[in-house]
Amino acid sequence: MILYPHLDVNSEGHLTIGGADTVALAREFGTPAYIMDENALRAQFRTYLTAARTHFGETALPAFASKALCFTEIYRIAAEEGLGIDCVSGGELYTASRANFPAERIHFHGNNKTDADLAMALSMGVGTIVVDNTDELMALDRIAAEKGVVARILLRITPGIDPHTHRAIQTGNVDSKFGNAIVTGAAMAITRLALSLSHVSLGGFHCHVGSQIFDLDPFCDAADIMMRFIADVRRETGYTATDLNLGGGLGVPYTSTDKAIDYAAAIADIAAIVRKKAEALSLPMPRVILEPGRSLVAAAGITLYTVGGVKEIPGFKNYISIDGGMPDNPRYALYQSEYTALIANRAAAPADFIATVAGRCCESGDLIGEGMPIQRPVRGDILAVLTTGAYNYSMASNYNRLPRPPVILVKDGVARVAVRRETFEDLVRLDV
Ligand code: LLP
Numbered sequence: 001m002i003l004y005p006h007l008d009v010n011s012e013g014h015l016t017i018g019g020a021d022t023v024a025l026a027r028e029f030g031t032p033a034y035i036m037d038e039n040a041l042r043a044q045f046r047t048y049l050t051a052a053r054t055h056f057g058e059t060a061l062p063a064f065a066s067k068a069l070c071f072t073e074i075y076r077i078a079a080e081e082g083l084g085i086d087c088v089s090g091g092e093l094y095t096a097s098r099a100n101f102p103a104e105r106i107h108f109h110g111n112n113k114t115d116a117d118l119a120m121a122l123s124m125g126v127g128t129i130v131v132d133n134t135d136e137l138m139a140l141d142r143i144a145a146e147k148g149v150v151a152r153i154l155l156r157i158t159p160g161i162d163p164h165t166h167r168a169i170q171t172g173n174v175d176s177k178f179g180n181a182i183v184t185g186a187a188m189a190i191t192r193l194a195l196s197l198s199h200v201s202l203g204g205f206h207c208h209v210g211s212q213i214f215d216l217d218p219f220c221d222a223a224d225i226m227m228r229f230i231a232d233v234r235r236e237t238g239y240t241a242t243d244l245n246l247g248g249g250l251g252v253p254y255t256s257t258d259k260a261i262d263y264a265a266a267i268a269d270i271a272a273i274v275r276k277k278a279e280a281l282s283l284p285m286p287r288v289i290l291e292p293g294r295s296l297v298a299a300a301g302i303t304l305y306t307v308g309g310v311k312e313i314p315g316f317k318n319y320i321s322i323d324g325g326m327p328d329n330p331r332y333a334l335y336q337s338e339y340t341a342l343i344a345n346r347a348a349a350p351a352d353f354i355a356t357v358a359g360r361c362c363e364s365g366d367l368i369g370e371g372m373p374i375q376r377p378v379r380g381d382i383l384a385v386l387t388t389g390a391y392n393y394s395m396a397s398n399y400n401r402l403p404r405p406p407v408i409l410v411k412d413g414v415a416r417v418a419v420r421r422e423t424f425e426d427l428v429r430l431d432v
Helices: 021-029 038-056 072-080 091-098 115-124 134-147 186-196 217-237 263-280 329-334 426-427
Strands: 007-009 015-017 033-038 061-065 085-089 107-110 128-131 151-158 200-206 244-247 287-290 301-315 315-324 341-343 355-359 369-375 382-386 408-411 412-421
Touching: 015 021, 021 033, 021 217, 021 301, 021 382, 021 412, 033 038, 033 369, 033 412, 038 061, 038 072, 038 263, 038 287, 038 408, 072 085, 072 091, 072 412, 085 091, 091 107, 107 115, 115 151, 115 382, 128 134, 128 200, 134 151, 134 341, 151 186, 186 200, 186 217, 200 217, 217 244, 217 263, 263 287, 263 408, 329 369, 329 426, 341 369
Parallel strands: 033 408, 061 085, 061 287, 085 107, 107 128, 128 151, 151 200, 200 244, 244 287, 315 355
Antiparallel strands: 007 015, 033 301, 301 315, 301 382, 341 382, 355 369, 408 412
8 A cells, every 4th residue: 555545566566556557557548647546536425425424414415626626527426426516617517517417416616706607507507506795696696586596505604714724725714715704794794685685595604614624623613603603693683594514625645744534533523513513502403515625536546657857966956857747737836735756667666766856847846846755767667646636637737738638547457538638639729
């Protein structure tokens, strides 16, 4: 096992994923390539669904935050496994609709949904629109009235929690661009407004405290604060929310120094808080929605690259150049996110070479990581970066006119293409 149980080394010393030899996969599908173990993916979907239903009750729903990984087949898998999804754009809605994802299980998010987005969500019959702000609420009421429908909504609330994570991925603070803060009175004001409108139907509230969080306290605090808010709203307006969406954010290990989370136990702990608060405040137990993104898909994925060469700068650093980089994984460039990398064709050899893994783009910040312990490679070796299932393919670009890699799903050792590799022709297809 290397970092995760679905990653191992075979008798040839090759890294395997879900029983498939990564060196053979690189030969068959080329590099760079995103490879995902479908069994690991489905197992994690089930862990969330089972734990949510066991601890929050049968109506609980994990809604996969598909900004972490979006393509048609992943929505089909989420649908088959009984999950909901969180979509944040017309593009994600369109992809979900192409996958025949049940619209009633979609939560539609975003801090600036356009009129076209809102109209599209209503036309598709999206189950829940999570309204971010007053302007959007008024626009939605108008568009729903024009269509002669009533939109079912949750209101995005900012509970005011600092989850002590990387600043760029913090969204629960009161100065956040997302939602309506409780402490400023904005949350109560938008609730009153929503209750006064005739073409929206308020189902409850949503919050999301941040991402890549290992400490359970922020989630427990958020649950506590949101339950108290539900009680305050009932006292001030007589309205009792039925739904409570607690967002996503549980972390995943990217390196051996990151701790592993027991997701089912974490869900049980958060559920215990909600239950306790419901009893203390004489509230009915809400229907809880969770919105995990990263923790559902990150671990199942790896990225395979081909090493182009090694540059040793004595007294400074060693570079390993690979045939991908920030266009397929911008997370080090954006957040200095750490990863584990290894040479897939010599995976059992000691990782005694300390290197900066550099991409092929024309800028020096195009790195996958610095000071990474790895096997000393030679040109032509296959380099694997682990834990790339979330926020890699979904954040990929065509910078430097590089075609995006394919997404290959491996199941019981058998590989299939879920997203094909982009061609040069794909790159120019929008050019006039
Ligand atoms: N719900 C909402 C409203 C969110 O904004 C997010 C993530 C999630 C759920 C899912 O959070 P997760 O379980 O994946 O932590 N690109 C960054 C992560 C940005 C997260 C944005 N919102 C990264 O690569 O680390």
